């Protein structure tokens with residue numbers, strides 16, 4: 390069902406640390422060539438911290454974990470014209486043998502199918518502002534109730550409604566763990582003013598939490614909320630007006646559904662003249678490092 394590289398296949402079989410990575414962030418989250426540089430670098434950060442990277446995508450209808458450099462380049466160069474594949478899209482792209490970039494939700498699902506329990510991303514999707522009316526709640530949140538994967542994320546973007554996002558995760562029984570923080574991080578900014586329900590300060594503590602959750606057969610994932618490094622942060626007072634602008638623009642242009650997140654990311658990068666993109670890349674690397682450390686710790690206790 391899933392094609393794994395030999396390296397990833399034997400690592401999973403031997404219980405060695407493996408970290409899943411998503412492909413939507415490459416095709417839809419960042420422009421070329423920064424997306425390709427990011428995709429290569431994030432894999433080497435995972436390796437440098439003792440785990441094996443498994444970038445996940447769908448290629449010609451085949452679920453894949455572990456892409457070649459040529460394949461990474463294809464996703465990076467083709468960009469947004471590649472299908473953005475969330476969980477609902479998996480049956481269609483597989484049946485039609487389509488190539489697609491996987492979101493947090495579908496990457497979690499494929500990782501879980503393959504037996505990978507740790508995943509590094511930039512930021513998870515969430516409940517968009519106005520979700521109480523337009524029901525725009527990312528399938529990422531629902532996937533956390535389904536797939537046994539810990540996802541390292543820099544919180545969720547302030548383009549979302551963070552209070553609704555936290556409420557939704559609570560409803561689905563998803564542990565949201567602040568890593569070294571009591572404050573849920575807001576992607577570009579280290580804090581959001583929303584408290585996390587629990588906190589861990591070491592990869593070992595997280596590994597113990599994951600083991601406890603899955604030993605009890607509590608199905609679903611863990612949100613590991615890891616704040617952006619201080620020197621890359623854009624303070625919320627600075628980014629907030631920019632976010633307002635981007636959302637107004639998206640509404641005026643009638644951008645809806647799966648185009649909302651990519652539009653807002655691209656628009657923010659434009660308005661901040663690349664500063665938001667730089668921050669985005671820095672937080673991805675920071676998440677990859679922690680994910681590798683968690684994978685190493687989990688491999689020791691599972």
Ligand code: PSU
Nearest residue numbers: 413414418492493511512514527647650
């Ligand atoms: N956050 C980022 N960059 C991204 C995404 C999130 O910093 O590219 C992507 C992820 O793949 C996430 C998806 O799963 O956006 C959420 O999209 P939506 O809001 O349409 O569910």
Ligand code: MN
Nearest residue numbers: 525526527646
């Ligand atoms: Mn959405």
